[in-house]
Amino acid sequence: MKRLLLIGLMVCSWLATPVYAEGLLMFRSKQTFPEAMLALQGAIAEHGYTVSRVQRVDIGLTTSGYTTDKYRIVFFGKSGELNAIKYAEPELIPYLPLKIAIFAEGQETMLVTANPVQYASFVRNKNIADILRRWENDLRSIFNDMK
Amino acid sequence: MSGYVKTQLARILLLGGSLLLAMTASAAPNGEALYDQHCASCHGYDGHGGMGIPLALPAFLQSVPNEYLIKTIRYGREGRVMPPFKYLSDAQIDAIVKHVRGFSSAEGAPLTLGSVQGEPKNGARLYTKYCATCHGANGEGGKGTGVTFSRPRDLPVIAPALNNRGFLAAASDKMIKQTLMKGREGTPMQSFLKQGLSESDINDIVSHVRSFEGQTRKSASPEKQDISPVLVRESSYDLKTTIENVKAAAAAANYRLIRVQELDKGMVKEGKESQKEMVIYFCNFELLNNVLALDPRVGIFLPCRVTVVEREGKVQVMSINPQHMSALYNNAELDKACDEMTAIYENILEEATL
Numbered sequence: 001m002k003r004l005l006l007i008g009l010m011v012c013s014w015l016a017t018p019v020y021a022e023g024l025l026m027f028r029s030k031q032t033f034p035e036a037m038l039a040l041q042g043a044i045a046e047h048g049y050t051v052s053r054v055q056r057v058d059i060g061l062t063t064s065g066y067t068t069d070k071y072r073i074v075f076f077g078k079s080g081e082l083n084a085i086k087y088a089e090p091e092l093i094p095y096l097p098l099k100i101a102i103f104a105e106g107q108e109t110m111l112v113t114a115n116p117v118q119y120a121s122f123v124r125n126k127n128i129a130d131i132l133r134r135w136e137n138d139l140r141s142i143f144n145d146m147k
Numbered sequence: 148m149s150g151y152v153k154t155q156l157a158r159i160l161l162l163g164g165s166l167l168l169a170m171t172a173s174a175a176p177n178g179e180a181l182y183d184q185h186c187a188s189c190h191g192y193d194g195h196g197g198m199g200i201p202l203a204l205p206a207f208l209q210s211v212p213n214e215y216l217i218k219t220i221r222y223g224r225e226g227r228v229m230p231p232f233k234y235l236s237d238a239q240i241d242a243i244v245k246h247v248r249g250f251s252s253a254e255g256a257p258l259t260l261g262s263v264q265g266e267p268k269n270g271a272r273l274y275t276k277y278c279a280t281c282h283g284a285n286g287e288g289g290k291g292t293g294v295t296f297s298r299p300r301d302l303p304v305i306a307p308a309l310n311n312r313g314f315l316a317a318a319s320d321k322m323i324k325q326t327l328m329k330g331r332e333g334t335p336m337q338s339f340l341k342q343g344l345s346e347s348d349i350n351d352i353v354s355h356v357r358s359f360e361g362q363t364r365k366s367a368s369p370e371k372q373d374i375s376p377v378l379v380r381e382s383s384y385d386l387k388t389t390i391e392n393v394k395a396a397a398a399a400a401n402y403r404l405i406r407v408q409e410l411d412k413g414m415v416k417e418g419k420e421s422q423k424e425m426v427i428y429f430c431n432f433e434l435l436n437n438v439l440a441l442d443p444r445v446g447i448f449l450p451c452r453v454t455v456v457e458r459e460g461k462v463q464v465m466s467i468n469p470q471h472m473s474a475l476y477n478n479a480e481l482d483k484a485c486d487e488m489t490a491i492y493e494n495i496l497e498e499a500t501l
Contacts, residue, residue: 023474023475024444024475024476026188026189026444027188028187028188028191028192028197030192050413050414051413052411052412052413052414053412053413055449055450057435057439057446057449057450071439071443071446073446073447073449073450075413077414078414079411079414079415082410082411082414083411086410086424086456090456090458090463090465091376091377091379091465093410093424093454093456093465094377094452094454094465094466094467095376095377095467096410097410097414099446099447100447101444101445101446101447101449102446103443103446105197105198106197108191108197110188110197110198110443110444112444112446112447113447114447114448114472114475118475119376122376
């Protein structure tokens, strides 16, 4: 009986979990840059995160041949999780807080972030690995909400 | 647990598992949804390109068989941004290809897998004369990554790296021959029959291109997975002095200081920030623009920053390792830039902690 239950649970968990991890999570929004920027910050807040800073990356872009200077990096996180990670896994500090690069591409907008799950390979603490997995789900959900 | 409950639970699990398996097996992959999820970010929802090449170009779709598209998706182009989609099933890739075919009413070239016999020596001579200007002396492809950031493309496609393992695996001899004979309208690739070459000459060039398989393209950073994701140094100074040291070292490396701030700034109430983790942001604008030109997606590790951390009186200086991060991009040009950035970061950390 126990073996049967185990097999059943294994089948269900195999079907429920993704079998790969993309290194970069990318999303092309059909919205213009200002609209996408607004939608992104709204989606981040909806998922319970705080936007801590929006960094402009536009100095000299137009003089370097770009037709736009619409490039920003949005930093965000949850202070509780940040605190937990910085003590349990200090090696992750340089990768904190979460960030999404957002830039205009014509009339559309590109959003890119690193998949936090890739850091799980050098994390020893199970709770922190769980946080990284939750972050991946939240990032996918944030991009999904922007559709 | 009673026998009855056990039996019912087992039935539910078996039924649920069987249903899920059946659904997985029978559901036909949705090509459009898969394309939107995996390809549209780079190639655009309508296939008109962006960071990636314009797949909707009729001359392109006319001249490549499905097999070429399938293998390109499966193997990608090592070091040339297009990643290998190893985790997609054959059915999913077929569905994506079907969707891509819908971008143009042009019929795909019939599957042509046959090899072409030619004289590689003469092919090498002709290649140097007619092909090397665009495709590189050794088939290394056009310069740059082809990736754009809201810049008008000088050309609709960058000259492919003919020595790339992904290209050689995907393109059959006959496909290469057809491209040489007919050219590709809307791109700089001309018909070499019209340029005066004979079919025999073209066979020779194909043989030379195929000989690139014997050369192994040296990956810029073959063991990325073994590279530490972070750079860390112990500091023998206190936190405040170490921060000043980092600022001075960054300035000495031609970086401009942007700001120094607490790691949790903006996430906790003002005045409640921890002073034990301080981030020093700095930038070299010329380097920034050069790197963005190689790959606009690098913003996730910009601006440059070093974090100084104090734990029980011990001070550490740490940063991301750009060499490790560059593995995410499958971009050989970016790999080189990230190697340089790692060296600069290491110097800054050394200078700040010595």
